[in-house]
Amino acid sequence: MFDQIAQAVAYQKLNIKAPVTVTIKRLDQIHPQISGNKFFKLKYNFLEAQQQGLNKVLTFGGAYSNHIDATAYASYLFGFKSVGIIRGEELATKPLNPTLATAQKFGMQLHFVSREQYRQKDQPDYLGKLNQQFPEHFIIPEGGTNPLAIQGCKEILNAQELQNYDVICCAVGTGGTISGIIEASSEHQSVLGFSALKGDFLQSDVQQWTTKKNWKITDVYCCGGYAKTTPELLQFMQSFEVEHHIPLEQIYTAKMMMGLFDLIEQNYFSQDTRILVIHSGGLQGRHTG
């Protein structure tokens, strides 16, 4: 069913003065709502739910989660019911932000929980309770990352890309996307992830999904942490868009591009390295606030 909405993906080779080439794969153009990597992460989850005869999904996210929006929209499109367990009790009494308003518009039932409760999102006890409260729901973890998501993300790179590029770059949140890319990557390739979050925990998170060693994740460009920004980042994002006419957003893709440009400037890559950058989308959040 996901095949119907996958549109042809465009490529853009950046015009930069550097001894390497940088090509952007525009996954942000797959679909206006289920954009970028979320499309690949959801695909096999929805197929599995269908296979199990379920037509309801339940998932978890913060107030700005692209995964929440993508899941709400996919559910709407395929006639599923959806429940979003949202971090932050206090949000229940506030006007919905654009991310949550969009999710609700597409039929998602928002269920706000405290931060303490939210932290239990992977605990069998809590999941059991949710199962009673929301019976017959197919549960997708936070950020959509599970083995089915990784299976989907293995399809991000096609045969030509597995051949024609030396380095694959992507933005990292929960690590599901990069894990799929690593699993699919060729022997001659390396995968470089730019973390949107501060901390080393992603290394071990990704290690549980892959045994390969041809990858690296840096948090040097996370600007202090998830959803945090710096004047330098915002400035970079703006000038990048003016120069290359490719929209970015500040949570994931701008941090990745800023990091990549910095590494290129530092001569991190050897001469003539062919770099493919995965533009993972996330723009539905930016345009609406």
Ligand SMILES: *Cc1c(COP(=O)(O)O)cnc(C)c1O
């Ligand atoms: C969710 C998201 C990511 C992170 O994907 P993970 O699989 O969680 O690492 C990267 N970029 C964008 C635009 C996203 O929305």
